[in-house]
Amino acid sequence: MTEKALRLGTRRSKLAMAQSGHVADAVRQLTGRPVELVEITTYGDTSREHLAQIGGTGVFVVALRDALLRGEVDFAVHSLKDLPTAEHPDLVLAAIPVREDPRDVLVARDGLTFDQLPDGARIGTGSPRRMAQLNAYARSHGRTIECVPIRGNIDTRVGYVTKGELDAVVLAAAGLNRIGRSDVVTDFLSVDTVLPAPGQGALAIECTAADAGLAAALAELDDPFTRAAVTAERSLLAALEAGCSAPVGALADLLADGQIVHEMRLRGVVGTTDGSSLVQLSTTGPVPTSHDEAMALGRELADEMLAKGAAGLMGERAL
Numbered sequence: 001m002t003e004k005a006l007r008l009g010t011r012r013s014k015l016a017m018a019q020s021g022h023v024a025d026a027v028r029q030l031t032g033r034p035v036e037l038v039e040i041t042t043y044g045d046t047s048r049e050h051l052a053q054i055g056g057t058g059v060f061v062v063a064l065r066d067a068l069l070r071g072e073v074d075f076a077v078h079s080l081k082d083l084p085t086a087e088h089p090d091l092v093l094a095a096i097p098v099r100e101d102p103r104d105v106l107v108a109r110d111g112l113t114f115d116q117l118p119d120g121a122r123i124g125t126g127s128p129r130r131m132a133q134l135n136a137y138a139r140s141h142g143r144t145i146e147c148v149p150i151r152g153n154i155d156t157r158v159g160y161v162t163k164g165e166l167d168a169v170v171l172a173a174a175g176l177n178r179i180g181r182s183d184v185v186t187d188f189l190s191v192d193t194v195l196p197a198p199g200q201g202a203l204a205i206e207c208t209a210a211d212a213g214l215a216a217a218l219a220e221l222d223d224p225f226t227r228a229a230v231t232a233e234r235s236l237l238a239a240l241e242a243g244c245s246a247p248v249g250a251l252a253d254l255l256a257d258g259q260i261v262h263e264m265r266l267r268g269v270v271g272t273t274d275g276s277s278l279v280q281l282s283t284t285g286p287v288p289t290s291h292d293e294a295m296a297l298g299r300e301l302a303d304e305m306l307a308k309g310a311a312g313l314m315g316e317r318a319l
């Protein structure tokens with residue numbers, strides 16, 4: 001007798017298929033059950049508008065969630081940075097597996113690093129977060145860059161450089177790694193220069209709250225440290241009342257003395273896209289041992305950032 005397959009809802013993009021493929025393998029191993037991929041098209045895949053214009057938050061996620069709620073699929077895999085911060089009453093983040101490299105990277109012509117780009121270099125990114133931090137870095141080094149909004153999947157974005165239309169593009173390391181294209185990276189951007197998006201590099205495995213058995217099985221794939229870190233990052237984002245297309249970067253990591261992990265550090269940044277002002281702060285606290293503690297760390301940093309005028313720098317978030 002063959003067991004009924006678990007249906008994993010996925011977007012069609014190469015990145016989504018790679019992410020879902022990895023998770024499908026892990027779930028097959030874990031449960032011994034067959035897993036089949038069910039392809040779903042989201043508005044974020046079909047729209048030709050710029051992400052900031054269609055309001056970033058959730059555009060890649062809504063169709064997958066609808067399929068879950070209609071019972072057409074049993075679980076779904078999202079890039080955590082694309083997931084709205086608000087909890088969904090009928091859905092659970094059953095697992096957040098170990099995070100990949102959270103950094104942004106540069107893919108530039110002629111193998112150039114960011115510091116080797118000529119003055120006025122044209123850099124493909126429509127992300128307010130990347131623009132704010134790259135422009136701020138360029139300003140502080142007496143340089144100028146021109147950020148050019150681009151859209152499309154990873155191959156399309158890399159194509160702007162290989163076809164000679166742009167000097168460079170900025171992408172997430174994790175996405176390139178997952179589709180096996182990290183060979184095109186010419187510079188890993190230090191998180192001291194560009195803080196990644198909250199949750200960048202992490203995946204979220206979601207199912208319905210009603211399917212408690214499946215949620216419990218998927219929970220085996222959860223990494224508690226990654227969960228604590230991204231929970232703090234997303235709490236910061238939520239407390240700043242910003243969405244995933246807002247100029248907000250955040251990264252939580254563990255501070256260790258030798259082998260002993262003793263604290264979690266959370267860094268956050270908000271800025272104007274022209275890089276003329278940035279609010280960049282960091283806080284540390286005991287490693288969170290609960291959802292509430294991780295949320296509190298994010299709120300604490302958000303309060304400090306708001307006290308330094310963060311809200312006034314996010315005017316563009318209403319786009």
Ligand SMILES: NCc1[nH]cc(CCC(=O)O)c1CC(=O)O
Nearest residue numbers: 079081171172174175200201202
């Ligand atoms: N917004 C698109 C998106 N969502 C997740 C990733 C990369 C993978 C990740 O961060 O987990 C990307 C592409 C990119 O920013 O280069």
